[in-house]
Amino acid sequence: MIQLENVEKVYRRSDGFVRALAGVTLDIEAGCFVVVRGPSGCGKSTLLNVIGGLASPTAGRVRVAGQDLSAMSAAERARFRASHVGFVFQTFHLLPYLTVLENVAMAALPGQEAAAKKRAHQLLYDFHLADRAGHRPAELSTGECQRVAIARALINQPRLLLADEPTGNLDPQNTATVLDLLETFHRQGGTVVLVTHQQVASNHAQRTILLHEGKIESSDSPASMLAEGPLDG
Numbered sequence: 001m002i003q004l005e006n007v008e009k010v011y012r013r014s015d016g017f018v019r020a021l022a023g024v025t026l027d028i029e030a031g032c033f034v035v036v037r038g039p040s041g042c043g044k045s046t047l048l049n050v051i052g053g054l055a056s057p058t059a060g061r062v063r064v065a066g067q068d069l070s071a072m073s074a075a076e077r078a079r080f081r082a083s084h085v086g087f088v089f090q091t092f093h094l095l096p097y098l099t100v101l102e103n104v105a106m107a108a109l110p111g112q113e114a115a116a117k118k119r120a121h122q123l124l125y126d127f128h129l130a131d132r133a134g135h136r137p138a139e140l141s142t143g144e145c146q147r148v149a150i151a152r153a154l155i156n157q158p159r160l161l162l163a164d165e166p167t168g169n170l171d172p173q174n175t176a177t178v179l180d181l182l183e184t185f186h187r188q189g190g191t192v193v194l195v196t197h198q199q200v201a202s203n204h205a206q207r208t209i210l211l212h213e214g215k216i217e218s219s220d221s222p223a224s225m226l227a228e229g230p231l232d233g
């Protein structure tokens, strides 16, 4: 599903250059639930943005769903994103002046607006938000806002969901609900890449990638981490 080859991402800032990704090579199978961890500033969000086509790599190759993102123009990447990737962020990014239903349906692919509106209603029903469809985000709790954001991410039925600290602003109960929604997407065959600091979220991972200063420090499934651990301590 996702192949990265020697990916570098360098940002230019007023105080110099920042190497957010410093040669990342990675292969994530379709249908995998991957958690990305690491200290603040190690490149987790950048990695997600490069995988999802929100940012282009400075060097290296990025292939997602069989397509070479590194060779695409910004417009091509935007089209790719709309049809293949759902993004979920810590701060929801809902549009305050649109209703819940409009927020979910707004990401619909061109020409599919009618079907998307129907699907938005279904997603809101599935996520226990049907009675909120006509409300604006300011009238919702944070947990409800994140459920709306996940519904929006799923509106075009992507195979890949990229979530950047989606439970960072939520209490434990809403965290569990959001993780359940990600898990349901995964059980239905979707690929999930989840950036998180929270152990409870990591428990869902089939594989954990640890980043450090823009490089992969380790990339293990829980079983292999266990096998390498000090079992006879």
Ligand code: ADP
Residues within 6 Å of the ligand: 011, 012, 013, 018, 019, 020, 038, 039, 040, 041, 042, 043, 044, 045, 046, 047
């Ligand atoms: P993390 O998600 O692990 O906290 P980020 O990917 O956000 O890390 O950032 C990695 C590094 O790149 C940090 O030093 C950050 O300040 C820098 N960075 C991220 N985005 C930008 C940007 N748009 N412009 C300049 N520097 C950036």
